[in-house]
Amino acid sequence: MDNDPAAPKSQRLDGLIGQGRAVKALPMGVVYPLNGDALAGALEPARDGLIEPVLVGPEAPIRDLARKLEIDLGATRIVDVPDAEAAAATAAAMAGRGEVLALMKGSLHTDTLLHAVVQKEAGLRTGRLLSHCALIFSPAYGRRIILSDAAINIAPDLDAKRDICQNAIFLAHAVGIAVPKVAIVSAVETVRSKMPSTLDGAALAKMADRRQIVGGIVDGPLDLDGAVDPAAARIKKIVSPVAGMADVLIAANIDAANAMYKEFLFMAGAQAACCVMGAKVPIVLTSRADSAETRTLSAALAVIVADAVRRKPDLFEGPSGE
Incomplete structure (x- = not known):
């Protein structure tokens, strides 16, 4: 294969973390983080200086889970809503208002989160498919x-x-x-x-x-x-x-x-x-099989995308299906 032998080191994704850190920590809505992977997936990139997580879900169970897992939530903001559907709708609305600039899936079903994102009242639609x-x-x-x-x-x-x-x-x-x-x-x-x-x-x-x-x-x-x-x-x-x-x-x-x-x-x-692309904000979909590295790199990518959209919005305007 005719690839540059020097390319592997320069092309690795580790550099995404440094790029993300160069941007002010991004407020990211973490939707219904009610299992260990989802909660860790939010707090690991926060410790790396990439995001400021806003946890959207039932506050008492989130705090109970954190205590059980010996996770220090510190001053992490929690928006208290009762269930997954309410968490998805609330987080999507927050993104539409600019309170958060990206979303991360927690332990709810992907369909529940994306259904909330594409609702007209959320204000996140671009006319393109997600x-x-x-x-x-x-x-x-x-x-x-x-x-x-x-x-x-x-x-x-x-x-x-x-x-x-x-x-x-x-x-x-x-x-x-x-x-x-x-x-x-x-x-x-x-x-x-x-x-x-x-x-x-x-x-x-x-x-x-x-x-x-x-x-x-x-x-x-x-x-x-x-x-x-x-x-x-x-x-x-x-x-x-x-x-x-x-x-x-x-x-x-x-x-x-x-x-x-x-x-x-x-x-x-x-x-x-x-x-996930196609909305006005990037969306990180975590998976139970994802490694900690993949979760952190995905958060870094979302930070880079959100910053690029903020700096050069015209670059991300194009044909839509509407």
């Missing part, structure tokens, strides 16, 4: 790559994939990729009428040409090796500004994206930082 983006570094590959959508959209249609592409491009901008190269991944690199993912890839590439997707270079369909390996792209004679050096991978559906994500983490020793 989608999950993972910034990944694998030592075996040697450079950062963004993967979407491994967690939210099950079988996205063409319009949904347009929003998934746009959200991933905006995340790439936030982490310093000025013109991200986006690969629409399929099993082959040619358009085939019996393979819907190849038709979507070709359509999305043309939509980018027509500025229905902005801020990046989009090409597809591309098979995975043709998207990320310059040698494979040369051998297959793929003529494309994206082939071999993709910054963003857009999978055909949640099955493909989720499998790729977990292969990176559990079989290739990858680092990951994840957040």
